[in-house]
Each structure stands twice: as C-alpha cells, then as structure tokens.
Amino acid sequence: MKRYSGRRKFRIPADGRRPGASIESGRPRAAGARPLSTEPNREPPMRTEQPHVRDSTADEPSEAVGRGWTARLMLLHFGLYLALLPSAQILLAEHMAEVAPVSKEAALGWATGFGALVAVVTNPVAGALSDRTTTRIGRRRPWIAGGAAVGALGLALTAAQSTVTGVTVGWCLAQVGLNAQLAAAVAAVPDRVPVRQRASVSGSVAIPQALGLVIGAALITTVVTGTAGGYLLLGGLAMVCALPFLLLPEPPSRPVVRARPRLRDFWVSPRAHPDYGWAWATRFLVNVGNSLGTLYLLYYLKDAVGHTDPERGVLILTGLYTAGLAATSFAAGVVSDRLGRRRPLVAAGALMMSLSALLMASTHTWTTAMGAATLVGMGLGIYIATEQALLTEVLPQSADRGKDLGLLNAANTIPQVLSPVLGAFVVTGADGYTALYLISAGTGALGAALVWRIRSVR
Template identity: 45%
Template sequence: MTTRGGVVVDDRPPVSRGWTARYAIASTGMWLAFLTPAQAQLARQAELFDPVGKAALLGLATGVGAAVTAVAVPVFGALSDRTRTRWGRRRPWVAGGIAVAAAGLVALAGAQGAVSLVLGWVLAQVGLSAVQAGLVATIPDRVPRPQLGLVAGWAGMTQMLGALLGTLLVNQVVKDLAPGYLACAAVAVLAVVPFLLGYREPRDLPAPVRTGRRSTIQITPDLAWAWASRFLVTLGFALVTQYLLYYLTDELALADPQRGVLVITAVTVLGAMVSALVTGRWSDRLGRRKVFVAVGGALMGAGALFLALVPAWPVTAVAAGAVGLGFGTFLAVDLAVIATVLPSAADTGRDLGVFAIANAAPQVLAPVLAVPVLAVSGYRGLYLVTAVVAVVGGLLVRRVRSVG
C-alpha cells in the first residue's frame, strides 16, 4: 500500500483464483479438524466415558481447549510476525502446527478416559492454533482491500464446509470413534499441502517495530467494537451447536439423533456457504460491511428463537437454515471489517490473534452459561438467551466508525 495525496491507496496486485483455492482448501482442512471433534466426536466420547456427567465433561474438554486457543493463537501470531526463514514467516507455523494437531487427534483416537480426552484435545488445539495464526494472517498480508469481501467470503465458507465434510466423514464414512479421529488428522494434513507448496510471501512486508520494551496492541475504539461483535455472535453460534446432539436427544427425542445432527449440520452449512459467497462479493461491490454483519446476527437470533419456542423437528430444520444464513453472512463480511480496522500492518499475526480470542473464548463461556440456564429453564431458556446474544452481537458493529 502507498500514500498518495494523504490518502492510503492499496495498490497491491489482486490474488489469483489459484491462491484463493489453495487457501480455501487449507482452511477447510483446519476447520474440519477443529469442528468435527468439537461438534460430534467429543460429545460421543464424553457420553461413552461418563454417561451421567456427559455435559460437564464435554464442557470441560471444550472449555480447556478453547482457553488454550485463546492464549496460543495471539502468541503464535506474534511469533510468526517476527519469523524470518527461507520459507517465509507464516508457512513454518502452518506446517509445524498441522503436525502437532495431527498428533493430538491421534492421541484422542487412543483416549481411555476423561483425562486423556482432555489432554488429547488440548494438544490438538495447540497445533490448530498455530495453523490458524499462520493462515489467517496471510489475508491482510496478501489480499488488497477491493478483494477483501470476496476472499473473506471464501474464508468464512470454509469454516462451515469443514463442519459439513467432517460430519459426513465421521457419521457416514468412518463411523467408529478412533478411525474417525485418524481420518480427520489425515484430511487436515493433506489439505494444507497445496498451500504450503504454492504460497509465496510478499518480499516487502514491514518488520515489527522493536523497542526496548515489548510492543503492545493499540486498542482503538473500532477494534474493541469489532472484537465485541465477533465475540457475541460466535458465542451465539457456540450455544446453538455445542448442545445440538443433546437437544435432539433429550428435547426432541429423535430415534436417530446422530443422523439428525448430520441433517441439521448440512442445512446450516449449505445456508452459510451460499450466504458467505454471495454477501462477500456483494459487500465489495457496495463498499459496505456493517449492514451485512447486523443482518447476520438478526438471522441467527431468529433461528435460535425458533428452537426455543417450537421444539419440533421440521421447525428445527428451518431454524438451522436461518442460523446458517446468518452466520455465513456474518463470517463473510466480519473478517473484512477486522482486516480494515487492524492498527498495524507489521503485527497482523499478533493482532488477528486477539480476534482468535473472540472465537475461542465463547467455547469456554458457552458451557459456563449453558449449564445453569439448562438447569433452570431447559433448552427453551438456553435458546432465548442465544437469540439475544446473537442479535446484540450483530448490532454492535454499527459502532465501528472506520467501516461503511
């Protein structure tokens, strides 16, 4: 980027379709390795190890793993900002991270109890944190602003695509727990290979400022509001998805709740993929971002409201579609908002890692919030709270001044 007449002009060349495809494949593999255990495998394993306390064990595993992610992604992002190797500064962290993540998934395949379940998931989360830190930083590194909505749309789509492919993988292709974990590990490793081989980093990336004391992120009002918006919307999505299997089992009493999870996940993901790709391009053309984020939160809130007020299978499918459309819309445009409000081009990995906390912290807080709400008011109360959280999260982006 250059400055002309006091105006910052992003004159970087556009990224190619091949670059976007390699990024999308790698990101899909990363999210498959993260979301498949979080939404399917861990719940089944927790029920196997502790049928009575399954919800508490699931909350412990996902909570501890998310806490690790909240710390690890900013740390790995800051380290990648300062990495200088012949392979660049991002790729070493992606390569090393996917190896550690695969080891964690292999450990989960051999878990024999609650302790090994939690430790295996923590190891996987450490590795996936390094992958996430390296991958997401390549977007502000490489993508010019006129393409942010397009590429962010593809990036948002990969999160949902990873969830869908992972659900299909462990529910239809490799149904047993241990082989399912191994399959997730293999797919994740293979998915990042094209990116690692094909990505070439820009040579003119700014170096982080080195001072006598450790530099800290500049928390601007826009950055704070964007962070709060992502945190709340992600919390809403976590509240919907973490307890989906138990909702279908305990509230709807489905004969085959695992198949129900597959159907609901497919509806959610397809809605999210369509909305992410459409709204990402649309926001580029209009030059507006905030309205899409607000609409995304509202759609998610409507879906959660359906789950709360009408606990019936057909309505659940409709609710899943609304949640998917809303979350896809949010993901497609919110990343473009974040890339715009980052305070330092030299510390993108570190600064984006702060937003990873907004992704990870809801995984910790979701069970903390859900368990007492479920005890007092059941799934009706849980999803009413979810609706409020999602809508407020979407509206908070209106406070971001530097984005249209």
C-alpha cells in the same frame, strides 16, 4: 561649544522603565547580560525516541489474488476444520465415553475446557511470533506447516490414550498445532488480499469451514472404525490439504529485526483503538448467541420437540445449516466488495441468526427447527464473509496483523467456554429452552447493534 554638565539626559519610555531595566524587576541589567524573554516561563519539551509505528493501511496489498490462490486457501481451511470440528464434536465425546463411561460428561467438559483455554492463548502468541518470522518462504508458511504437523501429532497422541488425563493432554497438544496453523492462515488474507477483494475471499473460505464438519462426520463413520482411526485419518488429511497452499510461490519476508513479544504487547487499548474494541465485542456477543443456539440442539430436539430420532435430526439440521451458509457467504462477499460496505451486511447476518433463535423459542416443532436451521445458516454465511473482511480493516497496525487477529479469534473461542456454563444454568430453570433461545437472540441482536459503533469502516 557646549560645556559638558556631567549629567546625561535620558528619555523615559512610556512604560516608565529606565533604560536597561528588565521587564520583571525594572532594575538595570548587568553589562553583557542576555535580555529576558517576554514569553511566560516554560519548561523545554522533553525529546523521547518513539518507535516508528505504521498505520494499518500503510502496507496494504494492491495486487489482486487469483482463483488459484483462493482455491488453495479454501483447501487449507477445509483440512484445518476437517481435523478440528469433527474431532471436537464427535470423536472426543466418543473417546471419553470409552475411557470414562460413568463420568463421560464431566471428563468431556474438562478436556474441551482446557483445549479452549489452550486455543485462546495459542492464537495470539502464534500470530505474534509469525509477525516476527523472517524466512525465505515468508513469515506465515512456517507456522502453517509446523502447526499442521503438530496438530496431526497431537491427534495421533490422543488416539493412543486410555485415561482422561492422557486424552486431555493429547487434545491440548492438537489444539496448539491447529490453532497456530489457524492464526497464520487467517493473517495470510490481509497480507496478500487487497481490501477490495477481502469479503469475496472470506466468503469463499466460509464454505469449506462448514463442509469440514459434515464431510468429516461422514468420513469417520463410513471410512474408518473406532476413534483411533478417526483421529489418524483427520490429522493426515489436514496435512495433505495444507500442501498446495504451502507450495505457492511467495516473496520472502522482509528482514526486519523485532524484539520478542512481551506480555503487554497482547493488550490493545480500546481507548486508543476504539474500532478494534467494538469489533471484538461484536464478534464475542454474536458467537455467544450462536453457541447457545447450537450447544443443546440434540437435547432440544429430544426434550422440547419430541423428535423420535434426535441424532438423525441433528444431522438433517446440520445439512440445512450448511446449505444456507453456502448459498449466501460468497454472494454476500461479492456484494460487500462491490458496494464497499461492511457494517450493514454484518448487522443483517447477525439479526438473521437472532431471528432464527426467536423462532426456536416461540414454537417447539420440527418444521420450525428446520426453518430456523436454514435461516441461521444463511445469516452466518452473510456474517462470516463480511465480518472477517471488516476485522482486517480495523487492525491497529500492519506489522502486528497476526497477533491482533489472534486476539480477535479469542472472541470465537471464549464463548465456547462460557456458553456451557450459562446454558446449563438457563436450561435447568423454569422456562428452559424458551429462555435459552431468547437469550441467544438477545445477545446476537446486541452484537448487531454494536457494529454501528465502528466508525472507520462503512
């Protein structure tokens, strides 16, 4: 039997630590103490509740739309542009000449400038509100109906005015209504049309957009007399053309409760969503080039070409432009849908418009102007059909389609404000119209180049 010596023997580990010692200090741990981890000391991750955000492709429609749905959408857009374009380009100019004959140019500039500013704000705001609308008839239709009514009311108010301020206020009210209607109508396409059909539908809608200006100009010069009758006729037709689309059956909007839109909601970070940013820049540049090319067309025919009847010349060129657009828009949409490609056709359409501007810059003749008008119409038809489909595929999330498309619509409106300022500065220079159309060609070509920076769409 061994005698207890009073001393315990310990086996010393290879690392030299005494049993029970901590790794950090080598000193014994207190009884019951938890062993320290060998991992580096780290802060526990902070848990935050993030709102559920769906990807833009998570709620895409799959059921194809029929010809009846597309035809009613075309009629809706026809009435919308019937009220918008002839009023802006013909009636408003004539009205300002009546109320301010001495300063009609400045008065028209103020009215169109404020109207464009109202349009820039209305589009995304109305789109965001329609995103959050929940009714038995859907989320877009209340805004289409209300926008048509407010637009007609604004045109009627404009018709009754006899001062520059009154005309401007009435025109801004019309812009609120018509652009609210536009925001909801544009958002209806990604809501209901599957991706495989979107270019075809967009190409179909481009045709009545162009016809709205031509037919509207004919109506206000042949059916009615005076600017007041023209405003009332176009506003009434816009409401009538919206009715067939409003009467279509639609599933009720989902009862999703969302907070009111905040100011920061209207900023879409190009870093977080680069394709959306490149799409906005592409649209902006192409529209700057197109606006510069068409803004001074009347003066170009009169001063550079020497046309004996420039007003009639503008009408002829508008007809050629419309024919070119109608010839290519639907066909380009069908080709884009079948190939599953957007970017090549968007770039081709923008480059065709740039080429037409180069023709106008190089030779100032009536024959060249007619060829350029046809070419720009064909290019714009290809561009509109495929670019609108592309835009619906780069939206950050499906829940905000109306707001995000409204922000993209601003890239159409802002050039209408900037182009008169830039164009006036260029035209009065030494190179005049040559420089103007060279800048038009350059900005359009730059827009065509930027579309290739979009990676998520072929």
